[in-house]
Amino acid sequence: MTPDLAPTGTVGAAEPRELAQEDLQYLFDALTSRGWTVVGPTERDGAVVLAELASAGELPYGVGVTLAPGGYRLRRRGDRAAFAHAAGPQSWKTFLHPDRARLWQADRDEEGMVTFTGESAPPPRYALLGVHPCDLTAIARQDRVLTGGTYRDPVYGPRREAAFVIAVACADPGELCFCGSVGTGPGLRPDAPCDLAVHEVADRDGVRLLLSAHGPRGAEVLADPRLPVRVPHPGLPALAERRSEEAAGRMGRGLDTEGLHDVLAATLDSPVWDDVASRCLTCGNCTLVCPTCFCTTTEGTTDLTGDHAERWRRWDSCFDLDFSYVYGGAVAPPPGAATASGSPTSSAPGTTSSAAAAASAAAGASPGARSAST
């Protein structure tokens, strides 16, 4: 995936290097000279957001975050750490699984013949800088859905493959964070799925970064002669390790996952969900900000001639009332109505067809009903 460079393999991938924070721009240069666009955190509108960064100067130095239920505030840190902030309002899926993407285009010629052209533009090559361990886990979750099955997602797959991932161990978890209890952070395991693993250590000696390559692409970048890295100060790896341990001890929350899967699977009808639903506004924001939510819907467009059509995909939320709409209405009636199982075999669709047609017209789009099987 680094077309212009062969993996060198000569740099000991397991040997960490130390980089001074003041020299982060050299890392930017090493990445951009290899064709990557750096995406990372920056302070904007009272939040740490993820954006394309032109230089290391845009990183949120000394910015921390205070989290509370329904609350998110920036605060000034006592140091100049650039990655010591808990998750913000965005996730990396914005760049790997974009909110809108064209899937294909179709053109109809004068004879009525139609040509479908799948989207094949080269993907943007992002270097994702500052991916926390929780984000890495979320990306792995999206990997499983979008590239781990029979079909490889044509948008996510190429973007993911092209991405250079620079993970940063979390040094300052938020008040609502719980990764320590589920084993996904705050430290970075030696086999963490990234290209470069970074530990940021801020102390009276300034801010130092401990960089480890997790694979040939990371090793190649780390071996760039223009990158002013050095053999780490002898105490630095242990210090980085200790910072992760301390971070684990500062988790605001914990989640007991013992038997959780089975509990959730067995309580689909629990009144707990009614309580959650009673407070839900179905705005869908939770699914949009969620780094693991992957649901999408599709939209068709045509131009004014009617001979050029495009298929677009956009993020969707499973809390949207139309999300699972099927012709004929709700397919899983509430308990009580379920006794309709003794109702007429094939009259049910007939009795609801006009209502369904009206609903369909109101929605302005046809639901993806599997019309062949009812």
Next chain:
Amino acid sequence: MNAETVSTGAVNTDGANAAAPLPYLVRHRLRENGDTVTLDLVPLGEALPAYRPGQFSMLCAFGVGEIPVSVSDVTPGRDALGHTVRGVGKVSEALCRLRPGEVVGVRGPYGNDWALGARPQDDEDPVTALGTDPGEDLLVLAGGLGLSPLRPVVVQALSQPGVYGWLTVLAGARSPQDLVHRADLTQWRALGEARITVDRPGPGWTGPVGLVTDLLRHAVFRPERTTAFVCGPEPMMRASADALLRRGVAPERIRLSLERNMRCATAWCGHCQLGQVIVCRDGPVFTWKQASELLGVAEL
């Protein structure tokens, strides 16, 4: 039913854009009834892989949209793929308006099949093409357009005399005018294999009136050696499963095809997720043993 175990052993289709359809030509269009047509589709260029009974396509009406539709004709040796479509929404209505010579976009084949993935490996393999033991009775229960995905099951069974036990087709429709695949039903009835019922009889209707499950009372089969294939509106499938269970058919011997809203058919979009199951990937055919607990949950 465990999604994790199903999704392993994946074969990534690298390179190809799995979201882009292939152009197919409407070679023949049969009007089944007032709102339903059967389209015979042939590839204009590259053809899709072979379909098995129970699998489905994503059919794309140019400039309108794309919907999942089960195949109603996958007869081996025929180059055309049959899809029976009822016009109930923007896309399905556009598909129903297509005329021979027009182009439709097709993606597929998707999902598992009525045999639940079981296939005879060679002539000695004691599994039938429908994933049953040789000599087992077949019971086909169809409600309305549910007959369309089941049609290839009956065609398959009739093409192999002696392989299966008794075959019984029980089909229901709202009225005689709403019946689909009439030529097939007539033929199957002549063979003594099919019984048809309607909710509302019209002039000239001399057959049974009532539910498919009513027909089941008179059906002759050996419950412990029967596989039931059920497709129709979900209330009909629930009632059928209940009736079959009462007759002694085990839940794992009842197979049904689920209908869900689908956008991608490639297990990316989440629309057809049902608990831990993704219907386009793990289904659409499930056993009642798998489906019963999911279908009983409201708003799942």
